[in-house]
Amino acid sequence: MSRTRTRWRLGLTATAFLVAAGLVPAPAHAEDVTDYAITVDPATKGAKIDDTMYGVFFEDINRAADGGLYAELVQNRSFEYSTDDNRSYTPLTSWTVDGTAQVVNDAGRLNERNRNYLSLGAASSVTNAGYNTGIRVEAGKKYDFSVWARAESGTTLTVSLQDADGTLATARQVAVTKSGWAKYTATFTATRTSSDGRLTVGSSAAAALDMVSLFPRDTYKNQPNGLRKDLAEKVAALHPGFLRFPGGCLVNTDSMEDYSESSNWQRKRSYQWKDTIGPVEERATNANFWGYNQSYGLGYYEYFRFAEDIGAMPLPVVPALVTGCGQNKAVDDEALLKRHIQDALDLIEFANGPVTSTWGKKRAQMGHPKPFHLTHIGVGNEENLPVEFMARFKQFRAAIVAKYPEITVVSNSGPDDAGQTFDTAWQLNRENKVDMVDEHYYNSPQWFLQNNDRYDSYDRSGPKVFLGEYASWGNAFKNGLAEAAFMTGLERNADVVKLASYAPLFANEDYVQWSPDMVWFNNHASWNSANYEVQKLFMNNVGDRVVPSKATGTPSLMGPITGAVGLSTWATSAAYDDVSVTDADGKTLLSDDFSGDASKWTHTGGGSWSIQDGQYVQTDAAAEDTMVSAGDPTWHDYDLHAKATKKSGKEGFLVAFGVKDTGNYYWWNLGGWNNTQSAVEQAVDGGKSTLISKAGTIETGRTYDIDIKVRGRQVTLYLDGQEWGSFTDDKPAEPFRQVVTKDAKTGDLIVKVVNAQSSAARTAIDLGGAKVASKARVTTLSADPNAVNSETETPVAPVTSTFSGVADEFTYTFPANSITFLRIKQR
Numbered sequence: 076m077s078r079t080r081t082r083w084r085l086g087l088t089a090t091a092f093l094v095a096a097g098l099v100p101a102p103a104h105a106e107d108v109t110d111y112a113i114t115v116d117p118a119t120k121g122a123k124i125d126d127t128m129y130g131v132f133f134e135d136i137n138r139a140a141d142g143g144l145y146a147e148l149v150q151n152r153s154f155e156y157s158t159d160d161n162r163s164y165t166p167l168t169s170w171t172v173d174g175t176a177q178v179v180n181d182a183g184r185l186n187e188r189n190r191n192y193l194s195l196g197a198a199s200s201v202t203n204a205g206y207n208t209g210i211r212v213e214a215g216k217k218y219d220f221s222v223w224a225r226a227e228s229g230t231t232l233t234v235s236l237q238d239a240d241g242t243l244a245t246a247r248q249v250a251v252t253k254s255g256w257a258k259y260t261a262t263f264t265a266t267r268t269s270s271d272g273r274l275t276v277g278s279s280a281a282a283a284l285d286m287v288s289l290f291p292r293d294t295y296k297n298q299p300n301g302l303r304k305d306l307a308e309k310v311a312a313l314h315p316g317f318l319r320f321p322g323g324c325l326v327n328t329d330s331m332e333d334y335s336e337s338s339n340w341q342r343k344r345s346y347q348w349k350d351t352i353g354p355v356e357e358r359a360t361n362a363n364f365w366g367y368n369q370s371y372g373l374g375y376y377e378y379f380r381f382a383e384d385i386g387a388m389p390l391p392v393v394p395a396l397v398t399g400c401g402q403n404k405a406v407d408d409e410a411l412l413k414r415h416i417q418d419a420l421d422l423i424e425f426a427n428g429p430v431t432s433t434w435g436k437k438r439a440q441m442g443h444p445k446p447f448h449l450t451h452i453g454v455g456n457e458e459n460l461p462v463e464f465m466a467r468f469k470q471f472r473a474a475i476v477a478k479y480p481e482i483t484v485v486s487n488s489g490p491d492d493a494g495q496t497f498d499t500a501w502q503l504n505r506e507n508k509v510d511m512v513d514e515h516y517y518n519s520p521q522w523f524l525q526n527n528d529r530y531d532s533y534d535r536s537g538p539k540v541f542l543g544e545y546a547s548w549g550n551a552f553k554n555g556l557a558e559a560a561f562m563t564g565l566e567r568n569a570d571v572v573k574l575a576s577y578a579p580l581f582a583n584e585d586y587v588q589w590s591p592d593m594v595w596f597n598n599h600a601s602w603n604s605a606n607y608e609v610q611k612l613f614m615n616n617v618g619d620r621v622v623p624s625k626a627t628g629t630p631s632l633m634g635p636i637t638g639a640v641g642l643s644t645w646a647t648s649a650a651y652d653d654v655s656v657t658d659a660d661g662k663t664l665l666s667d668d669f670s671g672d673a674s675k676w677t678h679t680g681g682g683s684w685s686i687q688d689g690q691y692v693q694t695d696a697a698a699e700d701t702m703v704s705a706g707d708p709t710w711h712d713y714d715l716h717a718k719a720t721k722k723s724g725k726e727g728f729l730v731a732f733g734v735k736d737t738g739n740y741y742w743w744n745l746g747g748w749n750n751t752q753s754a755v756e757q758a759v760d761g762g763k764s765t766l767i768s769k770a771g772t773i774e775t776g777r778t779y780d781i782d783i784k785v786r787g788r789q790v791t792l793y794l795d796g797q798e799w800g801s802f803t804d805d806k807p808a809e810p811f812r813q814v815v816t817k818d819a820k821t822g823d824l825i826v827k828v829v830n831a832q833s834s835a836a837r838t839a840i841d842l843g844g845a846k847v848a849s850k851a852r853v854t855t856l857s858a859d860p861n862a863v864n865s866e867t868e869t870p871v872a873p874v875t876s877t878f879s880g881v882a883d884e885f886t887y888t889f890p891a892n893s894i895t896f897l898r899i900k901q902r
Contacts, residue, residue, distance in 0.1 A: 091696045099654055109886060111838040114813050117824070117845040117901075121621030122540040122570035124816060127388050130311055130317030130576045133378070133545060135325060135587050137582035142206035143596065144581060145373035146303045147288040147368070148212075148218070149203050149274060152369065154178045154191045155360040159342035159393045160368040166191055167201075173277075173837055174199025185223055185256050185285045188334060188359050192285040200233075200277030203287065207585050208274035208600035210289065212243055212265035213892060214237065217292035217761060220261045220443035222276065223285045223356060225636040226251045236289075238271040251282060258356075262292075267752035270599040286356045296384050299442075300372065301353055305601050305795035306581065309594050310385060313607075313614045317388040317542055319453070324364045324400035326392050326895045331406050331415065334359035345394040348375040348422050352437065361865050364400065365588040376432045376438070377428060379447040380890035389426065389447055390485075390574075390778035393419050393453030395471065397464045399490065401749045405463035412467060416474045416647045423479050457490040457515055457753045459751065461500035469507060485511045485541055492529075492766035494754065504538050511573065518764040519757070520557035523547050527561055530568035540571055544578035546606065548762025550591040551859035552871045552892065555605040559894045562613055563827060569621055577610050598868070604864055605871035608856055609894060612873060616896050618816025618825050624878040626684045631807040635787045638740060638823075639706035640665070640715050641731030642691065643680060644748065645699050649691040651717055652778075654705075659712040659786070665705055669690075696724035704734045715783040719745070720776065726750050727773030730781050732790070741766075741804075742822030743783060743792055746773030754801065755792065756785075767802045811836055818898075830889040833860075837888045844883060848900040851878045857893035 131140065142150065150169040151182070151389045158164055166178035172829070184192050195201065203210070213217060220234055235246040245262035274289050291883030295308065315862045325346040332338035334350055350359035351374025358371040375391065382389040396406040396415055422432050424630060426449035428435030434448070437682050454471045457569030458464035460869065465486075473485045475663055486509045490498040502619045504512045530540065542565065547554040582592035595609045603611075642651050656665040667675055682693045719728045727746020728875030734740040738761040742851055747752045754768035773779070782793040791801040810832040816825045824845065830836045853876045862870040889895050 076144060076425065080843075083433070097605065103811045105270070107124065109839045111455070111627050112795055112841070113624060113813055113826070113828070113838055113847070114841045115604055115824070115826075115843045116623040119623045119841050121623045122568070123619055123620050124566065124569040125316070127316030127574055127608070128566070128569060129578050130315040130387060130390070130574060131313060132319040132323075132576040132578045133321065133580050134323030135321065135369050135373075135578050136323065137592060138206070138367065138586035139579070139581035140373045141368070141370050141581070142586065144302050144306050145370075145377075146291055146294045146301050147370075148291070149287055150204055150206055151368070152287050153189055153356075153360065154193050154283055155189070155370070156368050157362070159239050159343060160362045161366050164293070164368070167202045168348040171204070172199070173555050174204070176201055179283075180525075182244050183283065186357055187336075188357055189285060190340060192283050195278050195282050195284055196658075197278065197280045200275050200283075202273050202275040203807045204273060205598065207583070208271050209238065209598065210236070210267070210274055211270045212263075212268065212272050214268045216243070216265055218263045218265065218586040219290045219292055220247065220263060220274075221258060221286070221288045221290075222249070222250045223256050223258050224282055225254055225256045226278070226282040227254050228279055228280060230278050230282045232259070232282070233277045233279075234261055235275045236272055237275070238269045238273065240269075243269055243272050254779050256283075256285075259840060260535070262741035269886045280561075298380060300377065300796055302373075302377070302381060302829055306594065307381065307385075309603065309607070310580070313385045313611050315385060315576075315614060317390050317451075317574060317576070318378065318382040319390040319392065321375075322364075322392065323456060327360070327397065327399045328364045328396050328402055329393055329398070331396050331411055334361070336364050339599045342622060346733055347394070347418065348391070348425075349418060351375045352425070352441065358478065362633060365585070365759065374850065375422070376443070377427070379526060379583065380443065383447060389449055390451045391422065392453035392456055393422065395458065395464055395467050397458045397460050397467060398456060399457045399459055401751075402414065403749075403751055405460055405467075412470065416471055419452065419454070419471055420474060420478055423475070432859045440728070450481070451485055451511075453485040453487070455487055455514060456513075457487060459489055459496055461503055463488060464500070465503040465507065473550065483510050484854070485513050486538075487513035488725055489514070490515055491765055492518065495763065495770050496606070504822065505534070509538045511541050513537045513541045517546055519759040519762040520547040520549070520554050521759045521808045522764040522875045523557035523561040524810060525806040526565035527809060527812050529564060530571050531564070532668060533568070533571045537571060541598055542572055542575040546577055546591055548591065549760075550604040550606060550863055551860065552605040552856075552858045552862045553831070555609040555856070555871065556829060556892060556894065558606060559609045559613070560615045560809070560829040562609075563812045563829060566617075566814045566816060566827075567621060573746060573793070576607060586742075595866075600866050602864055602866050605862065608864075608871050610871060611857060611900050612854060612894065612896060613827075616825050616827070616898070617627050619819040622815040622817050622824060624813065624815040626811065626813045628809055629694045629807070629811055633788065633805060633807065635711040636733045636741070636785055636790065636804065638708050638735045639704050639710060639713045640674075641702050641704035641734045641740060641742065642743065643700065643729040643731060644682060644693045644703040644724070645701075645726050645729060645744075645830055646697060647726045647746075648692070648694050648696040648722040649728040650692040650720045650722055651688070651728075653715045655715075656706060656710070657714050664707075664710060664713060664874070666692055673703075677705070678703045696722075702731065702737065704731065706734075708735050712787065713785055715785070717781045718778050720778045721746065721773050723775065727753070728781065732783050732785055741790070743781070745779070745781070745794075746771070751800075755790070755800075759805065766804065767800050770799065772776040822901045824901060826899065827893045828889050828897075829889065830893050830895070835891050837886060839884070839886050841884050842899075845881070845883055846902040848902055849879060849881050850900075852898040853878050854896045855890065857890045860892050
């Protein structure tokens, strides 16, 4: 994941705009007028589209694994929660004790990698609260309980399921007969349905407990140690071409050491695959980058098995020993690097090796003697240090290609869609003849509407693109519309863009670290976002080859950049002084040296602003997005000057221009991203996109002169009198996009049209002489642009119909705010 955010603008067709403005009358024969034209060239072969074009990316974020896809119902089942995971955690988080109990870390533990266990006193019990509102059970369904236990003189465990209204299943008695650790099991059949259940384990005599587990019998494909059925089925319904896992920031953050005595049982470390296989009670625990614990019950074996079950190509990502996601450190340890390279080689053997090989044998012992057919492996994720990353990547690639020449080794281009890091990374990828480069970006809907042509100019003979993470900022239908418009450009460039996956995949509504997300859930329900419906429509109607086509566009109606000015901070205390705004003729529009009060400024963000010693100071070094603004939203063509001084905190300062309201503005973010780079970001309806960025830091206590010159849609930025950079924001946000593909199996032409505007688009379609049936199967997604799917309402859902007016040349009206797929049979 990368930290950027942005907006979306509806367009009008030229005729509709003029009619709405009262400049021309509506045509007398509206049925004869079309707003757009699509011309198809069926005789020319376009780019081949691989079966793996679209896939999914799973990262354990938003409780996507424990409490999500992993079906375990007990939270903190092994008493391993720690302040390393989250400051609020203790080893008894999610447990309550009746009687005496304590978590122990001593030589009596279950095994070396499962460090903690529970010492439960006689006639005492512990109760687990599960996730969300509690443990979910459904009447008539079976649930398998297990626990590892030991008792010096033997004991009887009483295991029960209940909620506030009483018993949920008949209690079970489990006799612990051994003084050493052993696994004990029982099965419950739920007598009532509840989402508020609690699991209680009591003991008649003193006992030690570990790995307290409750699993639904009904998991996806009935796999042992399996997956929550409704969530897995939603992924399967997409028919994804690949499954990328396990991250994301989990892969390249924190320590690269292992979980062993030599590392002092390092808890904060990168996701390393060997920690996650074998018996679940022997798998390591880890602090999740997103602020909780990950048990590794869902590990590499389960990821491979899931990919196989849904017919997807597995695409694992391993650490490159360069941390990212704000940490930005290259690990210089040759022995550690060699160990990680060997781990990558062992991973390929685990996936593909024969049962006679060391790691193939381990796979077989886990229940899968057949290979998993691994063909791609990613090294690293969003590294902000491209030179250091490439030096290590080359060593991984050399070792992998030497032993497994058939494996595609995937590099990346950092966390953003453009900028210094991106440019350097791509240059190095090209120079080193990398096969495939993983791009990531999160931007506004407007950015996606503006950048449909992003890959049109990519080098056809250079590295291929894996678009491993992308999304517009939001789960409303307008976000799905913009993403769909962008995806038509991905398909048109299928010779360059070989793989693409929306991200993130899952979010538990009660544990959200990142939004938007494709599928939302709680402990009893799950629902598809508008974005999911878009992805599903594309994934289930990909086609095998692009059919070249062209469409007329929408005239741009862009005026100059307009708006007031603003000051802000992000996790930083800063002081501003001598703010002035003058128009293009030198006339003063605003001048404030803060010798008086702050009455010219409106505080719309967080933080604490006050006048101190003739400066305007934001004093809260923890507050984010502390915007104050001044001036007229209609201002244009002006010069903004300010002095800024960082006083304390993690970052620098932000100077805004073109401020229309709290969600729509531009700002120059100096010393952002933990004071590692500066960038101009554009916010549109609350979401941000990066327009220009450079590496750099802001010094504490130093006063900087900041000047921003706005002329039309061109902006030039000066830092301490030197030009820092410039940009022109004049790319149209085209609301009408299309692509045509052919399904080799059925012979269908699939005409895919996105109309992301508030008026219907009557369109002349010329199929270029193709002989076609008169009827087309139509799938339409259409809704209010602000519609959001929820647990109880699904305003964004596909509607299927039949259109009987198909011919070599015909007219079709695409509804306002719609995505339409016409499947046309060729004769």
